[in-house]
Amino acid sequence: MAETFVVVGGDAAGMSAASKAKRENPDLDVVVFEKGEWVSYGACGLPYYVKGEIEELEEIVAVPKERFIEERGIDLRTNHEVTGIDTEAKSVTVETPDAVIEQSYDSLLIATGASAIVPPFDGIDLEEIYTIHDPPSGRALREALERPESERPQTVGIVGGGYIGIEMAEAFRGQGLDVHVFEMLDHVLDPFGEMVGEAVEEELRDNGVTPHLGTRVEGFDGEEQVEAVRTESDAVHVDMVVVGVGVNANATIADAAGIDIGDTGAIAVDEYGETSAQDVYAAGDCAEAEHVVTGEPDHVPLALTANRAGRAVGQTVTGDPTPTGPIAGTAVVKAFDLEAGRTGIIDEERARAAGFDPVSVSITSKSRAGYYPGGSAIEIELVADADSKRVLGAAMVGEEGVTKRVDTVTTAIYAEMDTRQVEYLDLSYAPPFGPTWDPVLTAAKVLNSKLDG
Amino acid sequence: MAETFVVVGGDAAGMSAASKAKRENPDLDVVVFEKGEWVSYGACGLPYYVKGEIEELEEIVAVPKERFIEERGIDLRTNHEVTGIDTEAKSVTVETPDAVIEQSYDSLLIATGASAIVPPFDGIDLEEIYTIHDPPSGRALREALERPESERPQTVGIVGGGYIGIEMAEAFRGQGLDVHVFEMLDHVLDPFGEMVGEAVEEELRDNGVTPHLGTRVEGFDGEEQVEAVRTESDAVHVDMVVVGVGVNANATIADAAGIDIGDTGAIAVDEYGETSAQDVYAAGDCAEAEHVVTGEPDHVPLALTANRAGRAVGQTVTGDPTPTGPIAGTAVVKAFDLEAGRTGIIDEERARAAGFDPVSVSITSKSRAGYYPGGSAIEIELVADADSKRVLGAAMVGEEGVTKRVDTVTTAIYAEMDTRQVEYLDLSYAPPFGPTWDPVLTAAKVLNSKLDG
Numbered sequence: 001m002a003e004t005f006v007v008v009g010g011d012a013a014g015m016s017a018a019s020k021a022k023r024e025n026p027d028l029d030v031v032v033f034e035k036g037e038w039v040s041y042g043a044c045g046l047p048y049y050v051k052g053e054i055e056e057l058e059e060i061v062a063v064p065k066e067r068f069i070e071e072r073g074i075d076l077r078t079n080h081e082v083t084g085i086d087t088e089a090k091s092v093t094v095e096t097p098d099a100v101i102e103q104s105y106d107s108l109l110i111a112t113g114a115s116a117i118v119p120p121f122d123g124i125d126l127e128e129i130y131t132i133h134d135p136p137s138g139r140a141l142r143e144a145l146e147r148p149e150s151e152r153p154q155t156v157g158i159v160g161g162g163y164i165g166i167e168m169a170e171a172f173r174g175q176g177l178d179v180h181v182f183e184m185l186d187h188v189l190d191p192f193g194e195m196v197g198e199a200v201e202e203e204l205r206d207n208g209v210t211p212h213l214g215t216r217v218e219g220f221d222g223e224e225q226v227e228a229v230r231t232e233s234d235a236v237h238v239d240m241v242v243v244g245v246g247v248n249a250n251a252t253i254a255d256a257a258g259i260d261i262g263d264t265g266a267i268a269v270d271e272y273g274e275t276s277a278q279d280v281y282a283a284g285d286c287a288e289a290e291h292v293v294t295g296e297p298d299h300v301p302l303a304l305t306a307n308r309a310g311r312a313v314g315q316t317v318t319g320d321p322t323p324t325g326p327i328a329g330t331a332v333v334k335a336f337d338l339e340a341g342r343t344g345i346i347d348e349e350r351a352r353a354a355g356f357d358p359v360s361v362s363i364t365s366k367s368r369a370g371y372y373p374g375g376s377a378i379e380i381e382l383v384a385d386a387d388s389k390r391v392l393g394a395a396m397v398g399e400e401g402v403t404k405r406v407d408t409v410t411t412a413i414y415a416e417m418d419t420r421q422v423e424y425l426d427l428s429y430a431p432p433f434g435p436t437w438d439p440v441l442t443a444a445k446v447l448n449s450k451l452d453g
Numbered sequence: 454m455a456e457t458f459v460v461v462g463g464d465a466a467g468m469s470a471a472s473k474a475k476r477e478n479p480d481l482d483v484v485v486f487e488k489g490e491w492v493s494y495g496a497c498g499l500p501y502y503v504k505g506e507i508e509e510l511e512e513i514v515a516v517p518k519e520r521f522i523e524e525r526g527i528d529l530r531t532n533h534e535v536t537g538i539d540t541e542a543k544s545v546t547v548e549t550p551d552a553v554i555e556q557s558y559d560s561l562l563i564a565t566g567a568s569a570i571v572p573p574f575d576g577i578d579l580e581e582i583y584t585i586h587d588p589p590s591g592r593a594l595r596e597a598l599e600r601p602e603s604e605r606p607q608t609v610g611i612v613g614g615g616y617i618g619i620e621m622a623e624a625f626r627g628q629g630l631d632v633h634v635f636e637m638l639d640h641v642l643d644p645f646g647e648m649v650g651e652a653v654e655e656e657l658r659d660n661g662v663t664p665h666l667g668t669r670v671e672g673f674d675g676e677e678q679v680e681a682v683r684t685e686s687d688a689v690h691v692d693m694v695v696v697g698v699g700v701n702a703n704a705t706i707a708d709a710a711g712i713d714i715g716d717t718g719a720i721a722v723d724e725y726g727e728t729s730a731q732d733v734y735a736a737g738d739c740a741e742a743e744h745v746v747t748g749e750p751d752h753v754p755l756a757l758t759a760n761r762a763g764r765a766v767g768q769t770v771t772g773d774p775t776p777t778g779p780i781a782g783t784a785v786v787k788a789f790d791l792e793a794g795r796t797g798i799i800d801e802e803r804a805r806a807a808g809f810d811p812v813s814v815s816i817t818s819k820s821r822a823g824y825y826p827g828g829s830a831i832e833i834e835l836v837a838d839a840d841s842k843r844v845l846g847a848a849m850v851g852e853e854g855v856t857k858r859v860d861t862v863t864t865a866i867y868a869e870m871d872t873r874q875v876e877y878l879d880l881s882y883a884p885p886f887g888p889t890w891d892p893v894l895t896a897a898k899v900l901n902s903k904l905d906g
Contacts, residue, residue: 012889042822042824042884044884044889045822048824053825059824062823126554261639270879302882303889304880304882304890304891304894307889307890324880328879330879330881330882332886339886369497371501373506374506401857401888403857404854404881404886405857406881407858407863407880407891407893408857408863409877410861411861411864411865411870411875411880412868415865415868415870424864425860426757426758426778426779427860427863428783428785428794428857428859429497429755429756429757430784433857436465436495438757438860440860
């Protein structure tokens with residue numbers, strides 16, 4: 001009898017695993033249970049759908065449901081929610097639209113994703129308060145913006161200045177709304193560091209967005225609909241709220257099944273994505289991943305990690321053990337006309353906790369040769385360990401040429417290069433694309449001097 | 454008595470060395486002899502000056518002559534040509550505007566650059582035949598384009614489809630000329646490989662440039678002025694010709710002094726840039742550099758290499774031995790609306806000669822997420838060694854997001870990463886900047902599968 005690979009969750013990690021496993025072993029029975037309607041969608045596209053740059057919600061679907069079933073031979077069942085896992089009996093309990101069934105597995109992947117955190121704010125249940133995390137939530141927001149003019153929201157409050165908050169600020173400005181961003185910390189984009197935060201805040205203001213920094217939201221006022229965001233010091237009138245304060249791993253069913261949960265709140269896994277229960281794997285936004293700098297488990301729920309880990313698990317369950325790979329926490333975001341990026345460890349406290357003695361420099365360079373028309377500034381913060389000079393992380397911001405320069409540093413981090421080695425890289429140069437010394441080289445050179453000094 | 458560091462040549466390598474040496478040891482006497490008028494200029498900017506995007510020729514000067522003298526304390530003498538080196542007596546012979554002098558040195562840097570190759574074509578001495586390699590040659594071309602309409606050239610023939618030929622084609626089209634590019638080989642941009650060559654040829658045609666491929670130029674016809682480029686099969690009418698078939702290292706004075714010249718025709722150096730003569734260094738376009746993949750001497754005369762090697766020599770001569778560093782042959786070029794790049798070893802024959810068994814794949818991906826508006830194709834050719842899977846080189850072409858992706862591969866090459874390690878890099882992703890799997894990751898994944906297969 002054919003073995004059965006059961007996948008819980010039909011987005012990036014789940015469908016990557018299912019597709020890879022079926023491709024590697026066509027005899028394998030691959031069953032995917034997805035509790036919702038949508039599979040294999042790019043949640044990262046939602047802000048651009050709300051903005052109106054992406055016309056139809058269906059465009060963010062990477063592979064339509066039918067192709068998984070008809071072309072790839074995957075037994076994909078939507079509106080099927082897995083409510084329990086029995087790791088002894090090797091079976092899952094599934095609520096189908098009609099009944100509750102048991103499905104046995106030989107190997108199981110938990111790919112339940114993450115959910116938007118909704119803090120218990122006073123007034124959180126008022127109407128016109130949204131989160132954004134999946135296609136239906138994106139559709140709800142877009143529909144609100146497509147109402148007749150008299151009912152259309154004019155002012156939106158975004159709670160949380162992380163990358164989703166920033167992307168949504170751009171989306172709502174694109175739709176002509178007044179936008180307020182409320183950030184509890186002193187700067188937006190906290191994981192990108194202060195330098196990037198300040199540049200993005202200026203960009204927000206230049207584009208008519210009002211950032212409220214170091215501002216804790218206490219609740220929402222209103223009768224039926226939200227009418228104001230209440231902070232310690234103020235009440236800001238709004239017609240609509242989006243709460244984007246982060247996500248939590250959907251680890252409840254794993255926890256209930258006795259599977260180990262890590263300190264991050266996500267499911268603990270080994271290098272192959274296997275959980276504490278044998279033949280049970282976890283991948284994507286619900287799972288931890290090893291950080292390449294610290295070697296410690298981390299939880300950075302992003303698309304590439306989910307795709308890659310899912311694909312690796314799909315290969316592993318066919319008998320070809322494949323590591324899911326470490327992460328560097330690489331992230332980039334477009335904020336109006338700015339590009340911001342970060343990779344590795346840039347937070348000093350975090351670096352110290354991992355046993356490093358972090359030293360950093362910030363430099364400003366240019367995206368094109370000085371004499372070539374149209375260039376703009378690129379700011380780079382580069383962090384290295386004082387003793388070993390090993391590059392630990394970087395943050396960057398500028399109008400062009402930022403995101404792929406992050407990848408140069410990411411690659412150096414994976415290779416455990418020191419600042420001297422980075423300074424010696426033969427990086428590309430032509431006047432339209434950068435100065436002779438690429439900004440990354442300049443940052444490494446300056447940091448290297450500082451470490452020598 | 455203070456020691457004397459003599460530098461022959463006042464462009465990138467020479468002035469970097471002089472500046473660094475003086476900064477490290479202000480007591481050092483630093484004397485630079487430059488045979489021409491111009492110092493510290495960015496020759497890479499010349500095509501954009503001819504195009505008219507850079508208004509004044511002076512804009513391509515990185516640091517004006519006066520600053521070297523007055524602020525940095527360098528004894529910089531223009532219109533001083535070094536005509537001989539006596540490595541025994543440790544002195545150089547210099548033709549000044551007024552006399553011939555001898556200058557002794559404790560350490561010497563030969564930074565004489567390279568010169569445009571002018572093959573002995575029939576008719577090469579006709580008027581309106583140019584090369585482009587230094588500011589005066591750029592000025593001559595620009596002046597030709599600024600003549601009154603009746604005397605202004607209408608049609609230009611560019612001999613050589615290397616990166617200078619391509620940049621000049623764009624410059625002349627920008628000035629409204631008819632442009633013919635004559636390339637002896639089957640494709641333009643030979644060091645970038647066939648895939649890039651074909652894409653750039655299409656771009657040339659789309660922009661009204663006529664490439665003549667696999668076409669050997671036999672000579673030039675005309676009475677006083679050039680009137681046609683004559684090939685084996687044809688005579689193409691032109692009003693002007695630019696010969697851009699490559700450069701030769703200016704190694705004559707080194708050779709005459711008994712200093713070893715490498716097989717490439719450039720001056721042979723050790724890892725510190727020292728030549729076969731003690732205390733005599735060479736850096737920049739006149740010198741060889743070690744290729745990071747082959748470990749063999751190579752001659753890739755480009756700006757960053759010159760700057761870095763010059764700077765290293767400047768440090769070394771102050772008593773702090775500093776390697777000049779290997780090169781990867783990284784190069785990028787803008788061709789109208791295309792970006793093209795290459796790094797490492799992509800030529801199969803060259804890879805085999807270096808002891809590798811090269812395997813390559815070509816993939817086409819996108820510069821933005823599939824659903825995000827405005828993306829364009831990125832083509833990547835990735836080459837690795839069959840046995841070790843070590844990444845040897847890459848070539849890329851596309852409308853955006855190409856050049857800095859070259860640097861990801863360059864960094865991987867320096868780290869001696871294999872295709873598997875590259876596939877596992879946590880490269881940046883956001884919908885405006887690429888697909889979830891960055892094109893570099895996709896190329897590595899496909900090549901890795903092929904190598905496993």
